[in-house]
Amino acid sequence: MRYLSFVISNSDVPPTPELMDAMGKLIEREIKAGRLIDTGGLLPAATRVTLKQGELGVTDGPFAETKEVIGGYAMFEFANRDEAIASAIEFMTLHKQFLPSWEGTCEVREVASPGTSEGCNVQTGVSNAA
Template sequence: MPRYLSLVRVDEANAPAEGPSPELMQRMGELIEEMTKAGVLLDTAGLTPSAQGSRVHYTGGELSVTDGPFTESKEVIGGYALLQAKDQAEAIEWTKRFLKIHEAHWTVTCEVREIVEG
């Protein structure tokens, strides 16, 4: 079965300062458990804020490293889920379920992409 990467993009400037509520974390835990039992979820994690990250850029044969935060970025990758699904439609359905557990004040976008095998 194909694997898909769901990249969770968040707008750090508008995300709740206190992070996810306990209720959201509970709903997320329940969904993660369901997805794991269904054999769909292979791995998932949140990421630290971009202020704690670095970007490594290569251009013209030269490398540069920029430490966060990255002011030019409106959305940053805040987490990911590695899914194994029968097709992209199924991966998108699971991703929709993940997005729907968030409270209305969250703005979250997931980009679902198939992983090229071999």
């Protein structure tokens, strides 16, 4: 099963070289094990395309609310949800160890596939909710 993990930072604290080294070792291990499919950091600049009351809108960032910035993502292949959560805990433990003043969240979501399409049309990505 594929899982997407993304990190939401609640701090303006930049990563230390020690944290980047530790994450590099973790990434290398996960690639060699065949679990890590893709990973990357996300820059803070963004553009939002919205649909509200039938009208499309395009808004360029940066946005005023910067308390929760998605800083990066990783796509994994795990046997189950428990493995995905254990991976997120290990990743966040590195932050605790090498950047103790940083605060944030690592959200883990299973990626919809034909066998896991609860509430979502896998072909379009659109919610099936009425």
